[in-house]
Amino acid sequence: MNPALVQDFLWSSFEMMNQKKYIMSALLLIIVGAVIFLVIKKFPWDKDFQNSSTIIDSDSLVDSLAGTQLDGKKLFNSTCASCHIVGKDAVGPALLAVEERGPWKDSLKLYEYIRYPESVKDKYIDSLRKVYPTRHMGFPNLTDDEIKAILRYIRRYKPSVIVDDIRESSYLLHIH
Numbered sequence: 001m002n003p004a005l006v007q008d009f010l011w012s013s014f015e016m017m018n019q020k021k022y023i024m025s026a027l028l029l030i031i032v033g034a035v036i037f038l039v040i041k042k043f044p045w046d047k048d049f050q051n052s053s054t055i056i057d058s059d060s061l062v063d064s065l066a067g068t069q070l071d072g073k074k075l076f077n078s079t080c081a082s083c084h085i086v087g088k089d090a091v092g093p094a095l096l097a098v099e100e101r102g103p104w105k106d107s108l109k110l111y112e113y114i115r116y117p118e119s120v121k122d123k124y125i126d127s128l129r130k131v132y133p134t135r136h137m138g139f140p141n142l143t144d145d146e147i148k149a150i151l152r153y154i155r156r157y158k159p160s161v162i163v164d165d166i167r168e169s170s171y172l173l174h175i176h
Helices: 003-042 047-053 058-066 072-079 107-115 123-131 144-156
Strands: none
16 A cells, blocks of 8 residues: 555545534534523623612511511401502592502501501591491501511502593502
8 A cells, every 4th residue: 555645535534523623612502502592692791681670569578587487468468458449439439540649658567557547647538438438447456567568468459440530540649
């Protein structure tokens, strides 16, 4: 066998292996680039997105840290829903924006009223009692965490049905 032919054969085989390495490297780079592109495209990296993603609800954080993530909707349904609907008047007034009305802007008074309604004296409450003669029952056994969960549910409430005549809502009548 001719040593020059063997050397040429080995050299061409070596070049083919290098070409395969280059092709595989190029394919790998294309795949990695495509994955990076898809990740960047899927997650918007603009400033507004980053700022909004770092907003933390302090009530949820406290509940999570304490291990007491309470279900405000369940608590509302078991204690309040027999007389109240969040966004519409019923036996009692609508509770939407309750924390922004009358004496309940002060959370201590609101908690006191939820537990012992007769102990809180206020002209606003007296005016409500004229419109809604059924007295608030009071829930002395509710803890602060349970009341917080109910109020959080009310704040985050999104109505599932559009009200035909929003002027009838106590939210607008009693917001002052």
